[in-house]
Amino acid sequence: xxxxxxxxxxxxxxxxxxxxxxxxxxxxxxxxxxxxxxxxxxxxxxxxxxxxxxxxxxxxxxxxxxxxxxxxxxxxxxxxxxxxxxxxxxxxxxxxxxxxxxxxxxxxxxxxxxxxxxxxxxxxxxxxxxxxxxxxxxxxxxxxxxxxxxxxxxxxxxxxxxxxxxxxxxxxxxxxxxxxxxxxxxxxxxxxxxxxxxxxxxxxxxxxxxxxxxxxxxxxxxx
Amino acid sequence: xxxxxxxxxxxxxxxxxxxxxxxxxxxxxxxxxxxxxxxxxxxxxxxxxxxxxxxxxxxxxxxxxxxxxxxxxxxxxxxxxxxxxxxxxxxxxxxxxxxxxxxxxxxxxxxxxxxxxxxxxxxxxxxxxxxxxxxxxxxxxxxxxxxxxxxxxxxxxxxxxxxxxxxxxxxxxxxxxxxxxxxxxxxxxxxxxxxxxxxxxxxxxxxxxxxxxxxxxxxxxxxxxxxxxxxxxxxxxxxxxxxxxxxxxxxxxxxxxxxxxxxxxxxxxxxxxxxxxxxxxxxxxxxxxxxxxxxxxxxxxxxxxxxxxxxxx
Numbered sequence: 001x002x003x004x005x006x007x008x009x010x011x012x013x014x015x016x017x018x019x020x021x022x023x024x025x026x027x028x029x030x031x032x033x034x035x036x037x038x039x040x041x042x043x044x045x046x047x048x049x050x051x052x053x054x055x056x057x058x059x060x061x062x063x064x065x066x067x068x069x070x071x072x073x074x075x076x077x078x079x080x081x082x083x084x085x086x087x088x089x090x091x092x093x094x095x096x097x098x099x100x101x102x103x104x105x106x107x108x109x110x111x112x113x114x115x116x117x118x119x120x121x122x123x124x125x126x127x128x129x130x131x132x133x134x135x136x137x138x139x140x141x142x143x144x145x146x147x148x149x150x151x152x153x154x155x156x157x158x159x160x161x162x163x164x165x166x167x168x169x170x171x172x173x174x175x176x177x178x179x180x181x182x183x184x185x186x187x188x189x190x191x192x193x194x195x196x197x198x199x200x201x202x203x204x205x206x207x208x209x210x211x212x213x214x215x216x217x218x219x220x221x222x223x
Numbered sequence: 224x225x226x227x228x229x230x231x232x233x234x235x236x237x238x239x240x241x242x243x244x245x246x247x248x249x250x251x252x253x254x255x256x257x258x259x260x261x262x263x264x265x266x267x268x269x270x271x272x273x274x275x276x277x278x279x280x281x282x283x284x285x286x287x288x289x290x291x292x293x294x295x296x297x298x299x300x301x302x303x304x305x306x307x308x309x310x311x312x313x314x315x316x317x318x319x320x321x322x323x324x325x326x327x328x329x330x331x332x333x334x335x336x337x338x339x340x341x342x343x344x345x346x347x348x349x350x351x352x353x354x355x356x357x358x359x360x361x362x363x364x365x366x367x368x369x370x371x372x373x374x375x376x377x378x379x380x381x382x383x384x385x386x387x388x389x390x391x392x393x394x395x396x397x398x399x400x401x402x403x404x405x406x407x408x409x410x411x412x413x414x415x416x417x418x419x420x421x422x423x424x425x426x427x428x429x430x431x432x433x434x435x436x437x438x439x440x441x442x443x444x445x446x447x448x449x450x451x452x453x454x455x456x457x458x459x460x461x462x463x464x465x466x467x468x469x470x471x472x473x474x475x476x477x478x479x480x481x482x483x484x485x486x487x488x489x490x491x492x493x494x495x496x497x498x499x500x501x502x503x504x505x506x507x508x509x510x511x512x513x514x515x516x517x518x519x520x521x522x523x524x525x526x527x528x529x530x531x532x533x534x535x536x
Contacts, residue, residue, distance in 0.1 A: 158323070160357040169331070 004129040011133020017110045018141025018171075019178040024110045027101045028142060029167040034154065038146025039139060040094040044087060044102060046135025048079045049111050053119040053131035055079075060120045072115045077106045110134055145170050242339070245469075246299035248419045252410035253306055253464065259406040260399035264314035264367055268399045271321055272309040278325035279305030286334045300339045304328050307347035307464060310400025311457065311504065312354070314367045320358050324350040344511040345468050348461075348504045355504070363499075370396035376455040376500040379448070387447055390454040397456070404454040411463035424472055425462040427483025428490075429453065435491030458490065461503040471511040477521035478514075485510050485517075 017023045024045070032038040055075050056063075063071045084102045087095040095102065105111065114134055119127040148170045153161030160166050261269045279301040287294050295301075308328055312321060328350035333342045355362045365374050374397045375385045389395050393403025400407075414420045433449055442448040453459070466472060466486055473482050486506050493502020 158357045159359065160353055163356065165356070 003126060007126055007129040008133040008136070011130065011135070012137040012140060015134075016137040016141060016178070017134055018138055018145075019175050020182075021110075021113075022175075023113060024108050024138060026104065027108070028145065028171065029164065031098050031101050032142050032146040032149055032167055032170075033162050034150045035143055035146040036094070037097050038142035038144075040087075040091070041098055041101060042135070042139025042142040044083050044098075045105055045108060045110070045138055046132065048076065048083055048105050048108075049114060049135040049138075050128055050131040051079045052076045052111055053114055053127040054124060056115045056119040057122060057124045057127035063120075068116075068120065069112075072112060073106065076111055076115070080105045110138060141174075144174060148174070242298040242300065245419055246303050248414060248417050249303050249464070250299065250306060252414045252419075253303075253310065253400070255406035255409045256310060256400040256403060256460065257306065259393055259403040260310060260314075263393060263402060264399055267367065268309075268314045270318070271312055271314060271316065271399065272306060274318055274321050275309035275312070275325045276302050276305035278322045279308070279329050282326045282329045283334065286330055292338075295338060298339065301329060304333070304346045307345075307400075308350050310460060311347060311351045311398050313362065313365050313398050315364055316354075316358075316361050320354060320361060324354045327353050340470055342470055344508045345465050345471050348465055348508050348511075351504050352508055365396040365398075367396075372396060374456065374500065375451060376494070379451055379455065380500045385451050385455070387450045387454060390451060401457040401460045404459050407459045407463060411459075414463070420463065420467040423476070423479040424467050424483045424486075427480050428462045428466055428486045429458075431484040431487025432458065432491050433487075435488055436495070439491065439495050441495070452494070456494075456501045457503040461490075461507055462486075465504075466507050466510075471514060473514050473518045473521065475518055475521040475523055477523065478517045481517050481521060482510055482514065485513065 011017070015021055018028055027041050027045070031041045052072070052075055056072060059071070059075075080103060083105070084095070087098075087102060114130060118130045122130070145167065149161045149166055152158050152170075153163075153166060158166075161170065257272060261272070280296050283301040284294055284296050287296075305325055305328075308324060309321070312324070328346040332344060332346040332349035333339065336342050366372070373381070375390050375395050378385050385395075390402075391404050393406060395402050411420075411425070415422060433453070436442075436449055436452050437444050440448065440452065466483070473479050489506035489509060490502050493505055494500065
């Protein structure tokens with residue numbers, strides 16, 4: 001498989017940030033009360049993700065290791081500010097619906113996670129595709145949740161699905177569905193990604209390494 | 224010769240208590256309230272009760288069929304859930320909403336967490352709160368053929384007077400099973416006599432609720448007001464039939480007291496300062512969630528143990 005297509009496939013299906021990696025849960029639960037909100041949130045995150053992966057990958061040899069996090073934050077925050085102003089200018093209703101969650105993209109763990117685990121180690125073009133794949137995976141996840149909540153909540157009138165508990169319920173069922181798919185794929189001999197919990201204890205090759213709080217002892221002694 | 228002379232491995236003496244038997248007692252204890260509800264609200268109540276029970280049993284059966292588990296519908300717990308849910312619904316609720324609530328109770332609150340014994344909150348109350356949040360309009364519309372207008376609790380809240388005698392007998396507006404305090408008490412006394420429930424949880428619940436209402440209700444020790452608060456809404460049904468649910472209440476003696484007091488305070492808090500006139504169901508499911516913590520903190524000291532041994536993690 002082509003390297004770039006592989007990155008897209010990895011982001012959208014194999015390591016889907018919403019259903020497999022369980023990253024970016026805050027916007028996932030908070031803004032998906034309708035499909036259009038989920039789509040808007042997903043796309044704006046995608047734009048930031050692609051741009052930040054591009055910039056971080058381009059600067060990866062300049063940014064000193066000791067201050068890489070502040071450097072990433074500065075890059076991401078600048079991009080988010082641009083996106084926020086653009087949305088206020090051209091999609092004011094969506095901007096007000098998403099509210100504080102647009103500026104909060106700065107601390108979205110998908111973005112920092114991809115910066116830390118992929119963009120800072122890989123060339124520019126694959127990083128762009130990695131960001132695109134992850135962003136689209138996030139967008140699909142959010143839009144799906146939003147769609148289900150909108151159909152059940154607003155159209156069928158089961159109000160609980162528009163409220164916070166509904167987000168948890170719908171997310172749980174979609175993740176369960178994803179796990180069924182994973183099981184079926186494994187039985188067919190085409191396993192998807194490992195579940196997000198640490199199994200191997202090998203932190204060096206783990207895509208979760210940036211966000212992981214329970215790193216194995218070997219890693220600690222190295223540092 | 225007695226069977227006791229046989230050489231066999233333990234247990235040698237078995238109690239007759241089985242899950243199905245206890246559930247059967249609960250169903251019998253709920254009969255007075257159900258029959259009164261049907262008499263009070265008419266055929267519509269009977270249909271709702273039947274629909275809820277049938278849906279609960281069928282959804283448990285279908286779910287277990289789908290996940291290839293042994294069917295547990297014979298333990299009657301689904302019947303109890305359906306009956307309790309129906310008793311907590313207003314008689315005018317559309318049938319499809321009752322069906323949805325029953326499926327939610329069994330599939331999501333009970334079976335998804337591992338079935339009877341694993342459910343983290345009372346399934347019937349979980350479903351009631353799901354319906355209350357989802358369909359606030361129909362769930363709080365107590366108009367029916369027999370009654371129009373607000374429930375006694377809503378009347379008290381608006382500062383109007385209520386007839387406590389009617390509330391005791393149950394000829395008021397409300398959900399199907401909650402109106403008649405006498406019918407509920409008859410069932411509760413039966414359960415206590417049969418040893419199915421003990422008085423600790425309902426007792427501490429009601430006492431702490433009365434204390435809270437007297438302190439913060441704004442009417443002081445007004446007997447009429449306190450009686451109306453006790454007989455109104457789902458307090459009696461909740462205290463005797465839902466707060467005492469084996470699965471979702473603490474088993475430690477001290478824990479039961481803590482749980483009862485928590486229920487009383489929460490119910491009083493919701494009724495006095497909350498947005499709705501009623502708060503029993505929310506108080507109970509909220510306390511259900513705290514049960515594991517309550518149990519952990521109230522493990523009794525083993526006999527003979529002198530000092531508290533510090534637990535090492």
